[in-house]
Amino acid sequence: MKWDLRKCIGVSALLHLLIFWGAASLSGWGGPKTIYRPQYSVRLVGMEEIEGKQKGAQEKAESAQPSPPVEKPEPKPEPKKPEVQVPEKKAKEEPTKTAPALDKEKQKAPPPEPVKTAAKEKSPDQNASAEKQTAPEETLDEILSKIQKKVASRGGAVGAGARSSRGSGWEDRQAELAFNAYYDEVERRVRQNWIPPQNFDPRRESLMTVVSLVLLPDGRVQTSYIEQSSGNPYFDQSVMRAIFKSDPFPPPPVGLTKENFELGLRFHSSPVAQSPW
C-alpha cells in the first residue's frame, strides 16, 4: 500500500512535470511568442511569368477599389531570422516597398526612379503608370487566384507571422498584407521622428531599445514602456521622444485587430548613415 502510494505520487509528479513542460512550450510560457516582422525579406512569386498581366491588373486595381496588391512579396514562414534577399540599404531607400493597401496616395504618385530588378514586385505603381496603355486582359481576382495556385504549388507555407501560420486561407494572406503595409508605415513614421544621440561609438557599441506599445483603434498610444533598455539612458530617451512624436500612430488595420493593439518596436543603433561619430 505504502509502496503503491509512493509510486502513484512519483508517476503523478512526473506527469505534472511533463504536462507543465508541454503546456509551457505550447503556449510560449515565460514570455509571449515574439514574431519579428520580416522587414526586408521577400520571396519572388514567379513574377517573370505573370508580370505583364499583373501590370494590367494593377492598373485596374488603381482605378477601381483599394484591393490588396497581389505582388506583395510573401515573407518567409520563419520571420525570426529573415533571409534578406534584397540588400537592406536598397530596401530602405525604396519608398514604395509598402504594400499600399492603406496608402493609396503613394500609388498615385509614383517616384520617378527606375524600377530595380530586386524590388520589382515592390513598385507595382511604377509599372502601372508606365504602361497604362496595356489593356487588362484578366480580372484582378483571376490573377490573384493564379498567383495563389502558383504559390501553393511551390509547397511551403507562404504566410508569415502567427496569423498566417494558423490559417492558410486567402483572408489570412490579405490580413498579412494589410499588416505588413501597416508595419511599414509605422516604421517609416517612427524612424522619421527619431533623433538618436551621438554619445556612443556605433562601431564599438551596438545598442537596442525595445519599446512595447498598446495602441487604441484610432492609433493613439494607450500605454508605452521600455521593455528592454539599451543601457544608454540617452538612447532610451531618444527612443521615447520618437514615440511621443509619432503619437498618434497610423490606425491599425480596421477589423483585423483586437480593441487594443499591442506592438513592439526595436530601435537599433545601426545602421549609422554617414555619421562618423
Place this chain on the structure above:
Amino acid sequence: MKKRACLWVVLAFLAAASLPAPLEGKTYIDIGSPGFRSLPMAVAEVDPETEGGSCRDPALSGKIAKVLLQDLDISGYFQILPPESYLLESKDVKFHPDGVDFRAWALIGAESLVLYRTRCEGDQVVFEAQLLDVLTSKLLTWKKYRAAISAFRAVAHRFANEIEKELTGVPGVFDTRIAYVSRATGAKELYVMDFDGYGARRITSLKSICVSPCWSPDGRRLAFTSFFKSHPSVYVLDLAGGSELRRICGTFYRLCSGAAWSPDGKWIAFSASVEGNSELFRTPWGGGGASERLTNDWGLDVSPSWSPDGKQMVFVSDRAGHPDLYILDVETRQARRLTFEGNYSGDPDWSPRGDWIAFSSRVDGEFQIFRIRPDGTDRTQVTYGPGDAMSPSWSPNGRLLAFSSNQAGNQDIYLVRIDGSGRRRITWESQDDSDPAWSPRPTE
C-alpha cells in the same frame, strides 16, 4: 488504486488541455538608426523688459544669448529654430516650467526649449536659464549663474555645456581653450585663447620662435618647442606663472622638438637627434628617471601623439621613403605603418575618444586635413581647399578639430566639425596664427 491513478492522469491531461490557448504573438518592428540628425531647439528670452532693464548695458542679455547660440551652432548637434517662427510673444513666455505652453513649442517642431532671463545686480550679471523637453513637458535642467558682467561669455559657455551634456550625454567643450603660435609681435610667441577665438593673451615673451604647443593633461602647463637658445629644445611652461621655463630634453640630445604629453601625465614624448638621425624618446615628468629611446631605425621619426590609453603613439617617419604615419606600441617598441596613400602625411593627433587620428596630407599640391581609424581604415578627407590646412588638433570630446589654414592669405586658426561641416575662422590677426593645440577640459 489503479483506477484512481488513471483518474489522476486523465484529470491532469484535462487540466493541461484547459490551459489558455497559445498566446497570439506580439509583432516587433525593427527600426534602424536614421543616422545623425540635429535636434530642433527653440531659444527664447523671458520678460526682457522687466528683467533686462536692470542692466546698464541693455544689450547684455542679447550678447549672452548670442554666445549661447554660437556655441550650440558650433557643436552641430542642434538646429536653432528661427525666432520668427515662434508662436508666443516674449511677454507670454513664462519661466516657471508649470507655466510653459509646451504645445506652442511642439507645433513649430521644437523638441527642446531653452528659456533664459538676465538681470544685473551692481557689477554682476545674474543669468538664469532652463532647458525643457517639449515632447515630454519635462524640465531637464535649471541653472542660475552669477558672474562679473565682464565674464558674461563664460556664463553662456557654461550653460551651453550643460545643454549639450543634458541632451547628448557628453558635456560640451565651450569652456576649453586653444593654445597657438602667433607672429602678432613679430616673433613667434605662444598665445592662449577661448575655444571660440575670444580672450587671446600672450604667454611667452622669448622673442624667438616657439612652435608645437602641447597641453599637460591637467591643463595647467604647456610643453612647446623653442629656438630661443639657438638650437631647438622642448620647454615646459607653468600657465599659473611662478616657475621658470623648464627644459626637458636633457643635455644629451640636440635638435629636440615636438613634445607630446602622455594622457596620464607621467611622460613627455619628443623627438631628438641622435647621430644625425631623429628618433623618438620619452622622458618622465615630475619624478626622476632616465629618458627612454622608443625608436631605432634609419628614417627620421618625429611628431609623436599618444593614444588615449597611453599604450600607443602615432608618429611621422620617412622610413619608407616619404613622410607617413606609423603607430608605435610603447611597450614592445614595434611600429606599424598606418598611412599608405599620398606622398606626404604629417601632424598626427590622436582623438581623445580614441576612434580617429587626424593628420594633414598633401593632395594636388595642397595640404588638407584627413582622419583615419587607428586600424588604418576609413581614411577620410575633412577639409577642402582653397589653401593649405595643417596642424589639426582635437577638441576634448573628439567632435571638433582646430587647424591652421592660409585660406585668407595669411595663416589663421579655424574650427571644423569632424564631418567637415561648420568650418569657422576664429582668429583674425593680420599676422600669422598657427599650430593650434586644444586644451583638455578644465579641471574643476
